[in-house]
Structures are given as C-alpha cells and as structure tokens.
Amino acid sequence: MALLPSWIDSANAPDHPFPLNNLPYGVFSVSDGALRCGTAIGERIVDLTGLEAANILRADPDADVLDALYWNDFMELGPKVWQSYRHMLQALLSISASEDIQETLTYFSLPLTEATLHLPFKVSEYTDFYAGEHHAVNVGTMFRGAENALPPNWRHMPIGYNGRASSVVVSGTAIRRPWGQLKSADHTQPAFLPSRRFDIELELGAIVGQASHGPLTVQEADDNIFGYVLLNDWSARDIQAWEYQPLGPFQAKATATSLSPWIVTKEALAPFRTHAPARQIALLEHLKDVGPMLYDIDLSVMMAPDGKAATSIARTNAKQLYYSSAQQLAHHSSSGCPMNVGDLLGSGTISGPHKPERGSLLELSWGGKEPLTLDTGEQRTFIEDGDTLTLSGAARGDGYTIGFGDCSGTVLPALSDPYER
Amino acid sequence: MALLPSWIDSANAPDHPFPLNNLPYGVFSVSDGALRCGTAIGERIVDLTGLEAANILRADPDADVLDALYWNDFMELGPKVWQSYRHMLQALLSISASEDIQETLTYFSLPLTEATLHLPFKVSEYTDFYAGEHHAVNVGTMFRGAENALPPNWRHMPIGYNGRASSVVVSGTAIRRPWGQLKSADHTQPAFLPSRRFDIELELGAIVGQASHGPLTVQEADDNIFGYVLLNDWSARDIQAWEYQPLGPFQAKATATSLSPWIVTKEALAPFRTHAPARQIALLEHLKDVGPMLYDIDLSVMMAPDGKAATSIARTNAKQLYYSSAQQLAHHSSSGCPMNVGDLLGSGTISGPHKPERGSLLELSWGGKEPLTLDTGEQRTFIEDGDTLTLSGAARGDGYTIGFGDCSGTVLPALSDPYER
Numbered sequence: 001m002a003l004l005p006s007w008i009d010s011a012n013a014p015d016h017p018f019p020l021n022n023l024p025y026g027v028f029s030v031s032d033g034a035l036r037c038g039t040a041i042g043e044r045i046v047d048l049t050g051l052e053a054a055n056i057l058r059a060d061p062d063a064d065v066l067d068a069l070y071w072n073d074f075m076e077l078g079p080k081v082w083q084s085y086r087h088m089l090q091a092l093l094s095i096s097a098s099e100d101i102q103e104t105l106t107y108f109s110l111p112l113t114e115a116t117l118h119l120p121f122k123v124s125e126y127t128d129f130y131a132g133e134h135h136a137v138n139v140g141t142m143f144r145g146a147e148n149a150l151p152p153n154w155r156h157m158p159i160g161y162n163g164r165a166s167s168v169v170v171s172g173t174a175i176r177r178p179w180g181q182l183k184s185a186d187h188t189q190p191a192f193l194p195s196r197r198f199d200i201e202l203e204l205g206a207i208v209g210q211a212s213h214g215p216l217t218v219q220e221a222d223d224n225i226f227g228y229v230l231l232n233d234w235s236a237r238d239i240q241a242w243e244y245q246p247l248g249p250f251q252a253k254a255t256a257t258s259l260s261p262w263i264v265t266k267e268a269l270a271p272f273r274t275h276a277p278a279r280q281i282a283l284l285e286h287l288k289d290v291g292p293m294l295y296d297i298d299l300s301v302m303m304a305p306d307g308k309a310a311t312s313i314a315r316t317n318a319k320q321l322y323y324s325s326a327q328q329l330a331h332h333s334s335s336g337c338p339m340n341v342g343d344l345l346g347s348g349t350i351s352g353p354h355k356p357e358r359g360s361l362l363e364l365s366w367g368g369k370e371p372l373t374l375d376t377g378e379q380r381t382f383i384e385d386g387d388t389l390t391l392s393g394a395a396r397g398d399g400y401t402i403g404f405g406d407c408s409g410t411v412l413p414a415l416s417d418p419y420e421r
Numbered sequence: 422m423a424l425l426p427s428w429i430d431s432a433n434a435p436d437h438p439f440p441l442n443n444l445p446y447g448v449f450s451v452s453d454g455a456l457r458c459g460t461a462i463g464e465r466i467v468d469l470t471g472l473e474a475a476n477i478l479r480a481d482p483d484a485d486v487l488d489a490l491y492w493n494d495f496m497e498l499g500p501k502v503w504q505s506y507r508h509m510l511q512a513l514l515s516i517s518a519s520e521d522i523q524e525t526l527t528y529f530s531l532p533l534t535e536a537t538l539h540l541p542f543k544v545s546e547y548t549d550f551y552a553g554e555h556h557a558v559n560v561g562t563m564f565r566g567a568e569n570a571l572p573p574n575w576r577h578m579p580i581g582y583n584g585r586a587s588s589v590v591v592s593g594t595a596i597r598r599p600w601g602q603l604k605s606a607d608h609t610q611p612a613f614l615p616s617r618r619f620d621i622e623l624e625l626g627a628i629v630g631q632a633s634h635g636p637l638t639v640q641e642a643d644d645n646i647f648g649y650v651l652l653n654d655w656s657a658r659d660i661q662a663w664e665y666q667p668l669g670p671f672q673a674k675a676t677a678t679s680l681s682p683w684i685v686t687k688e689a690l691a692p693f694r695t696h697a698p699a700r701q702i703a704l705l706e707h708l709k710d711v712g713p714m715l716y717d718i719d720l721s722v723m724m725a726p727d728g729k730a731a732t733s734i735a736r737t738n739a740k741q742l743y744y745s746s747a748q749q750l751a752h753h754s755s756s757g758c759p760m761n762v763g764d765l766l767g768s769g770t771i772s773g774p775h776k777p778e779r780g781s782l783l784e785l786s787w788g789g790k791e792p793l794t795l796d797t798g799e800q801r802t803f804i805e806d807g808d809t810l811t812l813s814g815a816a817r818g819d820g821y822t823i824g825f826g827d828c829s830g831t832v833l834p835a836l837s838d839p840y841e842r
Contacts, residue, residue, distance in 0.1 A: 124587070125546070125585065125586060125587060130668060140667075151666050151667055153602075153604075153611070153663055153664060153666070156602060156604075156610075156611050157602050157611075157664065159664070159667070159668055159671075160668065160671055161582065161583070161668040161669050161671060162582065162583035162584060162585055162671070163583060164546065164583055164758055165546060166545070166546060166758065166759040166760065166761055166764075167758055167759060176757055178755075178756040178757050179636060179755060179756070179757075180755060180756050181574075181577060181578050181705065181752075181755070183574075183577075189577075190574070190577050190578075190705065191705070192705050192706070192707050192755070214836075214839060215600065215839040215840060217840055236756065239756065242574055243574060243578065243580070244667070244668075244669075245572050245574070246561075246572055246580070246665070246669070247551060247580055247581065247582040247665075247669040247670065248582050248665075248667070248668040248669025248670075249668065249669075250580075250581055250582060250583070251752070251753070251755055251756040251758065252756070254753075254756045254757075254758035255756045255757045255758065256757075284602065284611065284612070284613050285613070286613050286840065331672070332672070332675075334599075334600060334601060334602070334613070334672055334839075335599040335600070335601050335657065335660065335672040335673070335675045335676045336597055336599050336600075336675075336676045336677075336839075337585055337587065337588055337672065337675035337676065338585075338587040338588060339587065340587055343587075415635075418635060418636040418755075418757075419636060419638055419707065
C-alpha cells in the first residue's frame, strides 16, 4: 500500500505520523473545555463529534455515538461500522474530495497544537500480559537464573495478570513516585518507603471493541480488537520483588499506566501485519497462529532528565512479541471470562534480542548493576525524580508512516508524608 | 444491642436474618421486569426506589439516587448520608411508627418471595485477597511443604491480586464448568480440557463506598467501606496450578465470582466488630490495627448433589481472618492506586484451625486425597456437575440475627465444544 493523498497537505509528508492512511481516533478539548471525539490528519484535528451532530458523517443513522466523550459507544457498533465509517471519513479527507467538502471539513477542524488530548476510551478492565520472549528471558534470568529463566508454562500460553483500570492515564499526566512496602535482601524486616527502583515497561496496548461471553477463537479475538495504543506500565521493581509471591504483581503496578492519546485502528495497521516467530513448542489448537497477527511497528524509548535534552535509551519492534494480542484475548476468554468493550490488554514489555533493544530499565541496567550513560553525561539505573520518559511508535510503509503519538510522563518526587491531609 | 422491634412482625423473630437492626440493601424485580432498589425486613421487601420517587424517603433532596438500579449513586453521597438515611428508614419501620406511616410503607412493600434479586451494585473493579491465615497455611503446606507454608511477606501485608469484575454474578446464577489449560505432574505437555478440580472459596466481600486517590490510613479505609456481602470465588485448581507462576491466578478465577444479593451495611454489623488476632510480627505503622475491624460472623457452606439434600461441609467465622477489609483497602491504596465507589474486595478464603472449618474443597479434601462423605452417602473431592454450593452467614446478637441471604450457585456441565457456534 502507498500513501493515500489528502487535501490537508501536511498529512502527505512521508514521515508524518498522521497521513490519510492512519486516521487515529482520540478525544480532545480546546480552551472552552468541552470534550470531543476527533481524528488527527497531518497537523489538524477533525471534530468528529461536530460532524456527527451536523449530520455530515454519522456512524449510526439513529443515535449519536460520539457525544459520550469516549469511543466506547462507537466501538459497540461493531467491525462493519468501524470499516464503513473509516471509508467515509477517508473519502471526505481524500485529495479527490470536492471543494465544498473541503470547505466544510476545514470548518470542523482545528490545529493539533490548539487541542488538549484526553484518554480516548473508557477503560473497562485492564489486563497486562508477559508475551515478550526476550523480556521474559531477561527478567527470568535475573530472578531465577538462566536455567530457569522461562517458566514451564510460558511457551504454552500468554501469561498475564489483571491490572488496575482506575490507574490508567493519558500521555502527559505527571506520575507521582509511589510509596510501598520494600524489603531488600540485606534487611530482615520490610519498611514503608518511596520506591527506589521505579521503572517503565514499553508495551503495545490492544483495545477490545466487542463484548463476548465464552471462549473466543484466535480469529474471533482478532476480529474483536478495535485498535492499538502505546502503553507504559510504570513499575516499582522493589515493591514488586517483595510482594509478588505467590499471587503476582499488585501495588507495584497500581500507581499508573500511561497510554498514547490516539487509538490507531486495526485497519490502519493492516499493511504491517506479520507472522509470529517460529514456535519451538507447538501451541495447543485453540491458541494456534491462524495468520499474521503481530505488527511491524518500530518502538523507541527516550529519557530526559529535568529540563535537559532527551536520550534515546531503547529501540525495538512490536514484532518481537511471541504472542499476538489476538492470542492474548483468546486465552483471556478461554475460561468463559466475559470480555467487554473498552477492555485494555497490555502486551507485556517488548524487548529485542540485543541490549539496546530492551524495553525496561530493569533490563537495560541489568537489575541496576550496569548504569546507562545519557547524552547529558548523567548516569541512570532506574528513574530519578524529574525524568521524563517517552515511548514512540511508527509503522513505516511505502512513502508514508503510521504514527501513534507519544506516550510520555514525568516522574514527580514522592510525597514526603503520603498520609498528611 | 438488642432487637429493634418493627411493626412487620416477621422481622422480630430472634433468628430471622432481616430484623430492623439489619436493613440490607438490594436490587429486585417483580414480574413486570423493572429493577428497583429495596431493603429486606422480615418476610417483606420495601421498595426504596418507590419511596424516593414519591418523596417519602430521600437520600438526596435534590437528585434521585435510587433510580439507577444500583446502590452506587447512593454510596457516593458518603458516610453521613448512609447513616442519616438508615436512621430515617429505621424510624419508618420501627414499631413506634404511626399507623399512617405503616399504611404507606405497606403500600410500598411486597413479599420477599415475589421478588427476583439482582446484583445490588455495579462492580467497578474486583480485588481478591489472601488474608485468612489458616487457608494460607493449608494451601502453602500442600503446595510448598509445612516449612515454607506462609510466604515471607504474608505477615507484613495483606497479599492480594486483581480479579475480574466482569465475572461477578449474583447468587442463583448457574455456573458453567470452565475449560482451561491443564497439565498434571504425570504429563509432559498441557491439554485444553474441562476443569476437573473446580472449587469454591468461602469469603467475605467488602464494598468500597467512597472514591480515593492516594494512600488511605486504616481508619480512613474503614470509613470508606459501605458494607459487606458473602462471596464465592469459584476456582479451577487445575488451571491455577499450571498458570499461576510467576504472575498469579488468572483464568482459574475468571469464570465467575458469586455474591449474596444483599449488602449488609457496616452500621448493621457494628455490634459484631472484633479485634484481629495477636500479631506474631508487628505490622508496619501504616497497616497497624486501630480498633476492632474484623467481624464475628458465623459462616457455613452447604453442598447439595443434583436433586438431593444438602450437607453442611464447613462452618467457620469471619473473625478467623488475619487482616481486616480496612487493612486490605489501606494496603490496596498504598501505592496511590485510585479506588472507586463499587470496588469489591474479597477477603480471601476463610478457614478455621480445624478440618471442618475449612472454606474450600481444596483444603477439606486435602488436595483431593481425603474425600468428603456427604449425608447422601456420596463422596466428593471437588465439585461434580449438578452440585449446588451455598454459603451462608449470620452475626448473632442478643435476641436477633443479622443475616446475609444465601450465596448459591449450581455447577453446570462443561460445554462439549466451547468453540461450537
């Protein structure tokens, strides 16, 4: 597929994240404060709530679905509407659109720079997987030794745990360093202290767009996914180390999870589908690969100390995952677990096979033993107060790019007394 | 405290679960299908949505809060309103209420037997703890040996994991035996099969009635709890054994969690507050006991094979917990995790020190090695198809009882092919 040209010139640059091929869905506000649904095209946002209210572009002829300040109602309409709406929207923004249409759409659009972006969907429940092989091997090696790095179940199912939907925030939200119960190996008793090993996890988030009640096949699961975002699962490694046995991570992952502000649709990513890696052990029938369901998306992490320039600290690709989001959703539903519109599935940390491709500071600094040196000359093992961490993602096509919009957050110092009122 | 007499005679029997001292909150429907909020008193339900609409009893003078078919909007009003509303309701149902009031309230009430009960609140998110010492020791002994039964963190914090809110159902809902990935020790490869070790967990569920954002003290946490239900966390032990390392239970606990239909308020349970057991290891300051926050509630489990009489298989008491729901909520919020109205906290399985006091079949049958003999003569290790499991709870006061209403579910056979459409 090649670039689809738009009458909005800025969208036609080959490296612009928001060409007509993308049309990601977001929620924005301008100075008047009202939240609206929109799409990004080049340097502009089109007000899709406005187009719906004006009966210019509707997903549902009988009911408003973009007046709810979330994309959930739209998602509920299902895959056929997702596709037909996208085709209508592409026609309105295509270079072949009439001058009348261009004039109308210009009226219903504004510069990206004037908009504040919000969470694009209401997160029903949030599940975080552990589906990146290199990450699982790295962490397993650090915690259990190279011999026992991958748990015996790992190549048979996408291991995951339920996260906390209430902690999900949009990119740009400041993240307060958490307090937690910590016990290092050289202490006999735990203490309640600010986390000293606060970390990122570079992930892709899949958004469930259709409810289900009962086991889904991998193909059905893929059909039910609406789109993808970048996801940073902020992780307090010292809280995690002390709490996670036997029931898994809990408070270590409950402070915040940041999402990039635009839902990149499954349709926009279709040209970048790619096959999962060769399976060393065959998957059980209900989890078997049934087509290319991973995506070739370049991912990167930047770290910027307070007021200073950012350093690129990691580059990898979403195709490094071992299990697709479709396989994760199929497994998630296998017990009969009801899934809902707006459920968010984090892929797990995405790391490549080489050191500069690791998607967490835990791996990059090898548990804090091998500090990174930033371009500013400063060293880092884990996050320091004031650091801004930014995830980026881009799928690169023939003369165009599908960008995600950054997923960024600045870490604020822990409160000196979290119980002071 | 003694029985508060009501003009509804049936409420005054010393062993009736719904005296004026109780006034639990539920959601019911009659044959016309509309859902309404109500309270149980003796053998009757009072239609509180109706009393609100008729301006006879209002929680909020300016807005309807009981028209939403859930108690969440009411909970949002906060503890002062919870108390003042309860006092007004008690006055209307007290034996000293005027004849006019009695006539009006009779008009707005109906026999319990005519109502179908529904989930009384919208579950925002669901967290399940592991706060029963005897259960943790029993399970730990089976899985890791007596020496390592309790994980090192267990006496320092209430260990918990996030569950799946979408799977929470009201008592009476049939439970379909799940399929899942299983691997027994004598197989080298897992298989996808119906669970063979499907189990119950006898728990108390606490309902968070106030939102928070930041660490709560134990006292603040106790203040934010609205009430309690009985909770059965259906658990597929074979799925759990294979999946739970390293991130905890996931699909084993995602099929369903059943709740008793009435929210028993914190106020109704106040006379039954009791202190936590002596601490072998002192708790950290932020989790310390600050008063009696456990409850003296007798609990029991009945098992009835398909079409046959039920056998009492376990009797214990909620005071056997090591951590209170308040301590669980304090820990849950300690990382800054935002908590919301309608969050549900399962206590973890409640077992007493003796064998007939164990709150799961895993413990009662000691991992399947010591089958139970039911009164019908049948033997059980885990649940068989057609079995009905019923949890009951009652706090016993001076001449009155605070009952919960049963938490019951019948297990249906697994689907022969869960992917057949």
